[in-house]
Amino acid sequence: MLKRIDLTRDFQKHKKEYLEAIEAVCEETAFSGGKYADRFDQEFAAFCKVPYAAGVNNGTSALHCAMMALGIGAGDEVIVPANTYIATAWGVTYTGATPVFVDCTPDTWELDPAKIEEKITDKTKAVIGVHLYGQPFEFSKVKEIADRHHLYVIEDCAQAHGAEYEGRQVGSLGDLGCFSFYPGKNLYAFGEGGSVTCYKKEYFDAITTIKNQGCQVRYYHDVVGYNYRLEGIQGAVLSVSLQYLPQWTRRRREIGRRYLRQITNPLLTMQAHPENTSPVFHLFVIMVEDPHHFIAYMEALGMECNQHYPVPCHLQKAYEGLGYQKGDCPNAEYLADHCVTLPLFPEMTEEEATMVIEACNAYKGIERS
Ligand SMILES: *Cc1c(COP(=O)(O)O)cnc(C)c1O
Numbered sequence: 001m002l003k004r005i006d007l008t009r010d011f012q013k014h015k016k017e018y019l020e021a022i023e024a025v026c027e028e029t030a031f032s033g034g035k036y037a038d039r040f041d042q043e044f045a046a047f048c049k050v051p052y053a054a055g056v057n058n059g060t061s062a063l064h065c066a067m068m069a070l071g072i073g074a075g076d077e078v079i080v081p082a083n084t085y086i087a088t089a090w091g092v093t094y095t096g097a098t099p100v101f102v103d104c105t106p107d108t109w110e111l112d113p114a115k116i117e118e119k120i121t122d123k124t125k126a127v128i129g130v131h132l133y134g135q136p137f138e139f140s141k142v143k144e145i146a147d148r149h150h151l152y153v154i155e156d157c158a159q160a161h162g163a164e165y166e167g168r169q170v171g172s173l174g175d176l177g178c179f180s181f182y183p184g185k186n187l188y189a190f191g192e193g194g195s196v197t198c199y200k201k202e203y204f205d206a207i208t209t210i211k212n213q214g215c216q217v218r219y220y221h222d223v224v225g226y227n228y229r230l231e232g233i234q235g236a237v238l239s240v241s242l243q244y245l246p247q248w249t250r251r252r253r254e255i256g257r258r259y260l261r262q263i264t265n266p267l268l269t270m271q272a273h274p275e276n277t278s279p280v281f282h283l284f285v286i287m288v289e290d291p292h293h294f295i296a297y298m299e300a301l302g303m304e305c306n307q308h309y310p311v312p313c314h315l316q317k318a319y320e321g322l323g324y325q326k327g328d329c330p331n332a333e334y335l336a337d338h339c340v341t342l343p344l345f346p347e348m349t350e351e352e353a354t355m356v357i358e359a360c361n362a363y364k365g366i367e368r369s
Contacts, residue, residue, distance in 0.1 A: 001302050001303070001304060002302060002303045002304065002343050002348075002352050002355065002356070003304050003343065004304045004305060004306055004341060004342075004343045004344075004345075005184050005343070005344075005345040006345060006347065006348075007183060007184065007188075007345075009345075009347035010244075010346070010347055013347070014240065014244070017240050018190070018237055018240055021036075021236040021237055021239065021240050022190075022233050022236060022237065024036070024236060025232045025233045025235075025236045026233075030232040031231060031232045031233065032229050032231060032232065033212070033229040033230065033231075033232065034232045034235075035232070036232040036233075036235040036236040036239070037055050037229070037230040037231065037232050037234070037235035038055075038235070039235065039239060040055060040230070040234075040235035040236070040238045040239045040242070041053045041054060041055045041195070041230075041235075043239055043242055044179075044195055044197070044238070044242065045197065047162075047169075047242060047245070048169050048170075048171040048172050048177065048197045049168075049169045049172045050171065050172045050177070050197045050198060050199055051198075051199060051201070051204075052197065052198050052199070052200075052201065052203070052204035053195045053196070053197045054195060054196045054198075054204055054207040054208055054211065055193065055194070055195050055229075055230030055234075055235060056193075056194045056195060056196065056207075056211050056228045056229070056230055057192055057193065057194065057211075057227075057228045057229060057230060057231070058180060058181075058182065058192040058193060058194045059087060059158045059178060059179060059180020059181070059182060059185075059194040060087040060090050060091060060180075060194070061194055061211070061226070061228040062091075062158075062178035062179060062180065062194035062195060062196045063087060063088065063090065063091025063092075063128070063154075063156065063178045064090070064091040064094045064095070064226075064228075065091075065196050065207045065210050065211060065226075065228060066091065066154050066176040066178050066196055066207075067091050067092055067094070067095045067097065067126075067154075068095060068206070068207075068210050069176065069196075069203045069206040069207050069210070070125070070126060070152050070154075070175065070176070070203075072092070072095050072097050072125050072126060073095045073096050073097055074095070074096030074097065075096075075097070075123060076095075076097040076098070076123055076124075076125045076126075077097065077098050077099075077100050077121060077123040077124045077125065078092040078097055078098070078099055078100065078124070078125060078126045078127070078128060079099075079100050079102055079116055079119055079120070079124065079126070079127040079128065079151075080092060080099040080100065080101055080102070080128050080313065081101070081102055081103075081104060081110070081111040081128075081129070081130050081132070081137075081313075081332075082101040082102060082103055082104065082312045082313050082314045082328075082329035082332035083103075083104040083109060083110075083111075083132065083309075083312055083313075083329075083331075083332040083335055083336070084130040084132055084156065084309075084313060085130075085158070085159075085308075085309060086309075086313055086316060086318070087158070087180075088128055088130050088156045088158075088313070089101075089313050089319070091128075091178075092128070097125070098123075098322070099313070099319075099322075100119050100124070101312075101313055101314035101322075101324065101328070101329060102115050102116055102119055102329070103115050103328075103329035103330065103331050103332050104329075104331050104332050104335065105331065106331045106334075107271075107272035108135065108137075108138070108271065108272045108273075108274065109132065109133070109135075109271055109272075109285070109331075109335055110129075110130070110131075110132055110135060110136075110137040110138065111127075111129050111130065111137045111138070111142065112331070113138050113141035113142050113145060116142065116145050117145055117149075120145075120149050120151070124149065124151060125151060125152065126146075126151050126152040126153070126154055127142055127145075127146050127151055127152070127153050127154070128154045128155075128156055129142050129153060129154070129155055129156065129174070130155075130156040130158075130159075131155065131156070131157055131159060131160030131163055131170050132159055132160075133159055133271065133279075133281070133282055133283040133284070133285050133308070134159050134160045134163055134186065134252070134279045134280035134281050134282035134283065135160075135163070135271060135273060135277065135279040136160065136163050136164070136165040136170055136277040136278075136279065138274070139153075139155075139165045139166075139173050139174070140166070143173075143174070152174070152175045152176075153173075153174035153175055154174055154175060154176050154177075154178065155170055155171060155173055155174040155176070155177045155178065156178050157170045157171045157177045157178060157179045157197075158178065158179060158180035158182075158185060158194075159180075159185065159186070159282035159283065160186070160279075160280055160282065161179060161185070161186040161187040161245060161249075161280065162186065162187075162245060162246070162249045162280050163277070163278060163279055163280040164277065164278040165276065165277050165278075166276045166277075171197040172197065172199075175198065175200075175203070176196055176197065176198045176203060177196065177197035177198070178194070178195075178196055179194055179195040179196075179197070180193070180194050181193035181194060181195070181234065181238060185282065186245065186248065186249065186252070186280055186282050187238065187241055187242060187245050188241065189234035189237055189238055189241075190233065190234065190237045191231065191233070191234055192234070193230055193231070193234040193235075193238060194230075195230075209222065209223060209225060210223065210225050210226060210228070211225070211226060211227075211228035211229055212225060212227075212228075212229060213225040213226070213227055214226075247346070248346035249280050249346075251346040251347075251348075252280055252281040252282075252344065252345075252346055253278075253279075253280065253281060255281065255284075255344050255348060255353050256279070256281030256284055256344065258353055258357065259284055259342065259344070259353070259356070259357065259360075260273070262357045262361075263286075263357055263360045263361060264361060265360055265361050265362075265363055267288060267289065267363060267364075267365050268286045268287070268288055268360055268363070269286060269287040269288070269338075270286055271285055271286070281344060283308050283341050283344070284341060284342045284344040285308055285339050285340070285341050285342075286339070286340055286341075286342060286360075287334075287335065287338040287339055287340075288338060288340055288363075288365075289338065289365060289366070290365070290366055291307060291337075291338055291339060291340045293365075293366050294340050294363060295307075295340060297359075297363060298359060301355075301359050302355075303342075303343055303355065303356060303359060304343060305340050305341055305342055305343065306340075306341050307339050307340060307341060308339060308341050309336060309339070310336055310339075311336055312329060312332040312333055312335075312336045313332075314328055314329055314332070315333070315336075342356055342360070343356055
């Protein structure tokens with residue numbers, strides 16, 4: 001069975017390096033924060049082409065820290081795409097602010113800038129754009145609207161490490177960039193991890209304090225803080241992985257572009273990838289009339305597919321209280337009902353990619369009698 005994503009291949013290939021990195025942390029007992037976490041922060045900031053990166057314990061915390069660093073809280077509203085992983089909205093909700101969900105475009109499936117303005121009120125403080133599936137959202141248009149209304153722009157880069165928008169690295173575009181290193185993300189820890197990138201020292205200092213129990217000087221707590229530090233072992237593993245990220249990205253792009261070129265079945269709809277972006281193909285999502293039928297078809301041929309995401313954020317039970325209805329974000333709802341994610345990961349072979357392409361092209365849909 002070809003898995004949708006198989007991390008064991010990477011581990012087997014670079015096992016010695018990973019284990020040596022972990023051993024070094026153990027020898028120095030630099031387990032929580034510390035030397036190896038700090039070193040990774042510097043390397044990751046350089047990779048994202050920003051002065052600062054603050055490592056945290058996961059991507060959800062990164063989003064929460066970003067909201068807190070901007071002073072967002074109860075009574076505020078933050079624009080969030082309806083089509084994203086739910087954690088984009090959690091960071092807003094944790095502060096007491098309200099996520100306001102906006103539909104995606106019908107072709108890129110990313111945040112639709114044309115639908116933002118109608119959702120802006122005098123309570124709106126920020127827009128979180130998500131570079132979903134590794135495809136940068138239309139930053140310039142979002143930024144132009146945000147500037148006009150004096151809103152912050154936060155990038156959720158959890159699926160887009162290394163992606164570019166008009167030649168600029170994601171995580172360096174908005175006020176703050178939020179990353180996840182969850183296993184399976186383009187850059188991943190051996191456990192949980194995340195980072196917040198920024199230009200302003202003021203934000204970096206705020207996040208460093210928040211993630212470290214509210215203190216700069218140990219045992220002197222200036223604000224109510226959280227324990228959101230990045231673990232030393234994760235920092236050390238991430239420093240190893242970061243060296244491989246450019247070659248992983250190259251492989252993802254090769255496979256992704258092959259799929260785009262060679263999957264020609266009219267029953268399958270591809271995501272649009274605008275010319276001014278350089279996506280990193282975190283997830284290769286397609287649309288098909290009956291996703292469950294297609295997933296069973298692929299499974300019978302030895303290929304695992306799944307769905308990202310079957311329920312859009314505004315219709316999740318957790319957000320029932322916000323009062324959204326079916327029909328509020330029609331493009332996101334249509335996508336949720338028709339999406340399938342194909343196998344794609346850097347260690348996949350050309351033969352496996354060919355097998356996926358051939359299976360997709362041979363798909364005939366549900367036989368009608
Ligand atoms: C993974 C992910 C997150 C959350 O990151 P965790 O590290 O799992 O907390 C947030 N937003 C998006 C778009 C993600 O894919």
